Structure formats: structure tokens, C-alpha cells
Amino acid sequence: MQEKNRTLGEFIIENQEDFQYSSGELSRIFNSIKLASKVVSYKVNKAGLVDIVGAVGAKNIQGEDQQKLDVYANEIFIQTLTNREIVCGIASEENDDFITIKGKDNGNNNKYVILIDPLDGSSNIDVNVSVGTIFSVYRRISPVGNPVQLEDFLQPGTAQVAAGYVIYGTSTMLVYTTGQGVNGFTLNPAIGTFYLSHPKMKCPKDGLIYSVNEGNYIHFPQGVKDYIKYCQQEEEDRPYSSRYIGSLASDIHRNLIKGGVYLYPTSCKAVKGKLRLLYECNPMAFIIEQAGGKASDGVNRVLEIIPTSLHERTAFFSGSYNMVEKIEDCIHKAY
Numbered sequence: 052m053q054e055k056n057r058t059l060g061e062f063i064i065e066n067q068e069d070f071q072y073s074s075g076e077l078s079r080i081f082n083s084i085k086l087a088s089k090v091v092s093y094k095v096n097k098a099g100l101v102d103i104v105g106a107v108g109a110k111n112i113q114g115e116d117q118q119k120l121d122v123y124a125n126e127i128f129i130q131t132l133t134n135r136e137i138v139c140g141i142a143s144e145e146n147d148d149f150i151t152i153k154g155k156d157n158g159n160n161n162k163y164v165i166l167i168d169p170l171d172g173s174s175n176i177d178v179n180v181s182v183g184t185i186f187s188v189y190r191r192i193s194p195v196g197n198p199v200q201l202e203d204f205l206q207p208g209t210a211q212v213a214a215g216y217v218i219y220g221t222s223t224m225l226v227y228t229t230g231q232g233v234n235g236f237t238l239n240p241a242i243g244t245f246y247l248s249h250p251k252m253k254c255p256k257d258g259l260i261y262s263v264n265e266g267n268y269i270h271f272p273q274g275v276k277d278y279i280k281y282c283q284q285e286e287e288d289r290p291y292s293s294r295y296i297g298s299l300a301s302d303i304h305r306n307l308i309k310g311g312v313y314l315y316p317t318s319c320k321a322v323k324g325k326l327r328l329l330y331e332c333n334p335m336a337f338i339i340e341q342a343g344g345k346a347s348d349g350v351n352r353v354l355e356i357i358p359t360s361l362h363e364r365t366a367f368f369s370g371s372y373n374m375v376e377k378i379e380d381c382i383h384k385a386y
């Protein structure tokens with residue numbers, strides 16, 4: 052069968068061996084994510100026509116104003132995964148604490164937990180710019196049969212079994228890895244089916260684009276300021292172009308396809324960075340590494356950070372391998 056005629060469902064069945072330890076559970080998790088993302092995609096496409104844009108008037112645990120679509124996407128993903136009783140727990144950017152799911156026969160017998168940023172890029176909803184969903188799957192470490200524990204969610208990114216993102220952009224795409232490379236699927240909205248459109252995605256080792264909220268420049272550490280100045284110098288293939296969407300999934304997606312680097316450093320305003328290690332950085336880091344890129348907090352490999360709390364934040368530099376190395380070098384030299 053030609054690559055482009057392959058549906059996501061067929062691709063998962065053909066690549067069952069990539070779904071480690073799987074007794075079909077991981078495939079079923081993917082089926083649920085696929086379904087929920089189609090529902091969210093449908094709603095996003097109608098934003099402006101239905102009452103789905105704007106804030107709900109509440110703050111989430113991150114201290115952010117929740118948007119209606121944040122709440123909607125959160126409910127859809129949690130409901131879909133809960134109804135199918137295939138994970139033992141879910142942690143979400145939008146919820147204070149993790150949710151325990153008992154599974155079939157109230158048995159706490161499910162083996163996987165899922166962590167999710169249901170709607171990434173909230174600030175772009177009202178202005179018709181791409182938003183996304185980011186997810187991460189781990190095998191639980193607490194004994195099966197007992198309710199899921201906090202420790203099941205606080206595993207380092209290296210323990211991820213699968214991770215992916217969905218972009219609700221000019222087209223809706225789902226990109227995922229199970230640790231055997233990265234593949235991207237595009238939704239044909241007419242028939243509601245994802246097709247393999249980007250097989251074996253590879254992040255170019257170098258790029259010509261840097262992506263950062265430069266409005267915060269004054270607050271950045273010296274090493275990051277030095278790197279930004281390096282990007283802007285006139286030399287060889289520089290100055291680089293600057294592109295910043297403000298939706299992590301979309302900015303990383305561009306790096307993955309075209310090459311480039313994304314920066315969200317610590318700053319005086321956000322002393323630990325802004326992005327969430329578990330819902331945003333680890334899944335994107337897993338995907339970028341699987342595509343040959345690199346993800347760092349400026350010093351350490353993001354995937355090796357040992358999490359200590361659900362909503363923990365980190366600095367994040369990710370994209371083309373050599374560009375992230377250069378950032379680490381600038382940060383190291385500025386110490």
C-alpha cells in the first residue's frame with residue numbers, strides 16, 4: 052500500500068511491535084486520542100460561529116485564565132479516555148490533581164497513565180491561529196490492582212512509552228512516537244480519517260530560524276541574550292529569521308519540518324521557566340530526539356530531569372541538534 056493511503060488505524064496495526072508490552076491497550080489509548088482530537092478539531096474549526104471563544108472567568112492551577120476551549124478540550128480528552136476504561140490515571144495541565152480511573156470491574160488493573168496539555172496555545176484561539184494538544188504516555192510503576200499513585204506520573208521523560216501532539220492548523224495533524232521514530236498523519240476532514248502524510252520525520256541538524264518571545268529579552272539570562280545576539284549577527288548564513296507562533300506544538304512542528312530552534316528560558320519573571328515539564332516539555336523532547344533533534348533545559352537533557360511535582364516548570368530549548376548545542380555553549384560560557 053502506498054504510504055499516503057495508509058490510515059493511522061492501519062499504521063498502528065502494522066506497527067504493533069512498536070507498542071512495547073502492549074496487549075492492545077496502547078493501541079486503544081491511541082484510538083481514544085484520535086477520536087477526541089477529531090471532536091476538538093471539529094469544534095476549533097467552528098470557533099467564531101459557536102460560543103467557544105473567550106475566557107470562562109476562572110483561573111487554572113497554573114494561574115492562567117482558562118479559555119472556553121481549554122475547558123472543552125480537557126473535558127473531551129478526559130471523558131473519551133475515562134469512558135473507555137483503558138488508562139489507570141490522567142494528569143492534565145487544567146486540573147489541580149491527577150484523576151484516578153478504576154477501569155473494568157473496578158479493578159485498577161490498567162497499566163498506563165496519560166499526561167496531557169489538552170489545548171496548547173490558548174492565547175491564539177481568539178485570533179484564528181493554530182492551537183494544539185500534547186500528550187504523553189507512561190507505564191505505571193505502582194503495582195497493578197491498586198489505585199494509581201503520584202509516583203506513576205512523576206517519572207522522568209526517558210520512561211515515556213509514547214508521546215504525541217495534534218495541531219489544529221491549516222490542516223489537522225497528529226504526530227507521534229513510540230520510541231521508533233516519528234510519524235505524522237493529516238486529517239481528511241471530509242471523511243474524518245487521519246492518513247500517513249509525513250513518514251519517518253527527521254529534524255534537520257541545523258536551521259535558519261529561531262523562535263522566542265523576544266519581548267521578555269530584558270529578563271533573560273546572559274547566555275540566552277548572547278545566543279539571541281548571535282542569531283542576529285551578519286555572518287555566513289546569519290542573521291537567522293525569527294518566527295514565534297506562541298503555540299509550543301506549532302513552533303516545534305515547524306522546527307521538526309524546516310529546522311530551527313525554540314527557546315523558552317528562565318527569566319526574572321518566570322524563575323523556573325514557563326513551560327510545564329510533564330505536559331509540554333517531555334513529550335515534545337521525546338519527539339524531537341526521536342527525529343534526531345535535541346531538547347535541553349540549558350544544561351541538562353530535558354528527558355533526564357527527575358520530576359518532583361505535577362505542574363513543575365522548566366526552561367526549554369529544543370529543535371535542530373546543532374542549534375541547541377550552541378545555546379548550551381552560550382549558557383555555559385556566560386556562567
Ligand code: AHG
Pocket residue numbers: 115144168170171172173174264297298299300325
Ligand atoms: P498553554 O496554552 O497550554 O497554557 O501553553 C502556552 C505555552 C506555549 O504553548 C507557548 O509556546 C507559550 O506558552 C507562550 O508563552 P508566552 O505567551 O509567554 O510567549
Ligand code: MN
Pocket residue numbers: 113115144173
Ligand atoms: Mn494554559
Ligand code: MN
Pocket residue numbers: 168170171172299331
Ligand atoms: Mn501548552
Ligand code: MN
Pocket residue numbers: 121144168169170171172173
Ligand atoms: Mn494548555
